[in-house]
Amino acid sequence: RKEVEQDPGPFNVPEGATVAFNCTYSNSASQSFFWYRQDCRKEPKLLMSVYSSGNEDGRFTAQLNRASQYISLLIRDSKLSDSATYLCVVNDDMRFGAGTRLTVKP
């Protein structure tokens, strides 16, 4: 089993849709999690941290489920500009998921 696994997608959704990505991790001792966004051929940029109590930033919500060892990212009211690849990372192990590709269509 890979240490960090993501559904590669692609996810193709219409504008305004709600979409959710999950990311599972194997190290139960992991403490630090993030979601990054990567646009084509560019460097990853931080989207949001994932706190154990869950956290929200505008249309984006991140959650952590320690019992099942996964983190999730929910995007509400999708915009065309949300089209990108979303990477989860377990910071303690410096392990990135392979990324989930999202395309939002008009």
Next chain:
Amino acid sequence: NAGVTQTPKFRVLKTGQSMTLLCAQDMNHEYMYWYRQDPGMGLRLIHYSVGEGTTAKGEVPDGYNVSRLKKQNFLLGLESAAPSQTSVYFCASRPPAPYEQYFGPGTRLTVT
């Protein structure tokens, strides 16, 4: 404040040639990383450093060497380039956990 910079941005090498990729950060971060990204593979950790003068192997260290002689610089060396090392190389840095990593813009390397 430039953040994380990488030199060069692009490079084409012939098999067997050597080169060094430079990563520099001006945020006084302790931790620095080198990743490679291939299509469909995500980011894979090559080597990392937890402080000046220290280095450690990541997931895919073979064929690469690194040095961190100064806190702000992290060098990645390819002694004898192979076509399998064609990739995009990203450098990142961060302060001690639980803070996020900051990435450089990447170096696109092609080995023919």
